[in-house]
Amino acid sequence: DGGITQSPKYLFRKEGQNVTLSCEQNLNHDAMYWYRQDPGQGLRLIYYSQIVNDFQKGDIAEGYSVSREKKESFPLTVTSAQKNPTAFYLCASRGADFDEQYFGPGTRLTVT
């Protein structure tokens, strides 16, 4: 059963702590993406990776970091430098160039 998994579904952290969100795909896709979703704001691109060991900043990369050591995995770390980290985070992957992006179920992060 192919797809994208994100864990956990809900995550709670104290201010000042780094936190890592997991994203795994078994679709054999080269490209992977991280988005942040806030109410009424749509989705905004944080980072993307088109191939293993390479990634690029998106529109709102400040306060976030990523790695792409394996094709299947693209974890996102929300650092203490991110001023407003509470949001819904979505991971996506894409196969062929003209293909759509496939989305995971998302992780809702709450920082207090």
Next chain:
Amino acid sequence: AQSVTQLDSQVPVFEEAPVELRCNYSSSVSVYLFWYVQYPNQGLQLLLKYLSGSTLVKGINGFEAEFNKSQTSFHLRKPSVHISDTAEYFCAVTESGAGSYQLTFGKGTKLSVIP
């Protein structure tokens, strides 16, 4: 740079009535266009996409959209909505041949179907 405008943030409609969700985009090059649906606390699911060819695109759940290049629009329509269509809908664009195929999303339209 590309951008997407979804003109209505909320659209209420009675069950079995038709609905149109509007989407306009801005880009200086050829584009691919997508409509996604999101149910509460879930990821996005593709409804339909326009890559090339026929400007009328049919998708899942009875939805369709028409690409209008002169008006830079890609409006989503359904002739008769159901309660289960209540969700948030996102229009997205990417430049064809852009390499990274980054999607730019609109801010979404919340469709509420009233029984």
